[in-house]
Amino acid sequence: MVYSVKNIFNTRIESMYDSRSRKYVGFDQYGVRNAEHYNSLDWKSLVREFEKETLCRHRAQLFRRSTLERKRVAVRLVHQQIADCEYGEDFTDMVYYVKNIFNRKYDSVYDSRIGKYVGYDEYGVKNADHYNNQDWKMLLRKAEVDTLCRYNARQYRISTIDRKVPPTVKVRQTKHADYGERTMFECSVWSFYPQAINVSWLIDGVETVTDVSSTDVLPNEDWTFQLHSYLELILKRGERLTCRVEHSSLVKSLEVDFDTFSLDAKYIKLSVGSIFFCIGFTAAVGGAVYYWWKRRSGFSPVDGREQTSTSLSDL
Known part of the structure; x- marks a missing residue:
């Protein structure tokens, strides 16, 4: 048995x-x-x-x-x-x-x-x-x-x-837009436990509640949760946009900034292009002036002296 x-x-x-x-x-x-x-x-x-x-x-x-x-x-x-x-x-x-x-x-x-x-x-x-x-x-x-x-x-x-799992946070644009254009920003908070959590938006360190929306706290298959918060905003150049997350697993609130590199890269490219254009244009103008000055100073006086010498020898 x-x-x-x-x-x-x-x-x-x-x-x-x-x-x-x-x-x-x-x-x-x-x-x-x-x-x-x-x-x-x-x-x-x-x-x-x-x-x-x-x-x-x-x-x-x-x-x-x-x-x-x-x-x-x-x-x-x-x-x-x-x-x-x-x-x-x-x-x-x-x-x-x-x-x-x-x-x-x-x-x-x-x-x-x-x-x-x-x-x-x-x-x-x-x-x-x-x-x-x-x-x-x-x-x-x-x-x-x-x-x-x-x-x-x-x-x-x-x-x-009783376990505590700290969240993973990422801030991004839902679709690409330049400075001065209205767009939607998303703060995704993943894999946290327990369920209670607070997510807020900061502009230059000041909390904003205008045009803010969020999903419900959604369960994952591994007994953790996720939440997505949205902010509709016209972002100005130089502004700091931050998603702040408060959770019992964190000793202090977690603040994640929106990375503006993709927006600044366009202006960096324009600035670098403008600088090279100015350098190229300056070099071209300088070369043209130098060439003109070289021709003028190198041939006109010599031609006059050569014509005078030829006339005297003929006499």
Whole structure:
């Protein structure tokens, strides 16, 4: 026979004990962590082995005496034990159930609110009375409220509800526009937790609320959130546009400026082009003047003197 104990969290199996390997195996990051913790507890392994004998073998023997040996039939038997922790919204209220299921029917259930087992049929009532008279089992069930329910609740809160993830922020134009043109700016805030967040716009360090809109806080698949805020504005050259984000994961507010390099690059190109044009034009004018002056100073006086010398020699 095989005895397995399955720990199920929100309808997903997170870890499972298998009597063949005599240890727990995790099925996700959270389950692997719990499996390692359970495997490090020697008493838990002993309890699981003891349960295999007291639950599986003992129950199989009782069932054979009352049914199979009497009726001479061959059937497949499946016994399940489900430990179920049910929590309230703030995890302070919790109920611990241990459900014994035999061939898909409830046999008996331990309820932490009343501190004992309750049977659901004639066979289950006998088992419930038997379990309730086992002092060690009652002590074990009370201890499991802390070792299973409260421990897992603390681990769950640390890794989910109580965790803090700082946001990633980016500011951009929704479409390109130059200085002096009306356009829309977007501040995208991604991957933050918890949900509460405050996003605002600053112009030269002064908060503005005019023409500001934003989306709702949207959930991501990894249990984080995102939000997008928009500002419609005619940006002037030299103005500083800032998106300010306030979140519990941040020691102080995060301020991200809009990068105006793409807008300034156009004017830089025009300025550099104008400078080179002026330099080229100046060089061209200077060269022309120099060439004109060179021709005028180098040929006119010489031609006059050469003509006078030629006339005198002819005489």
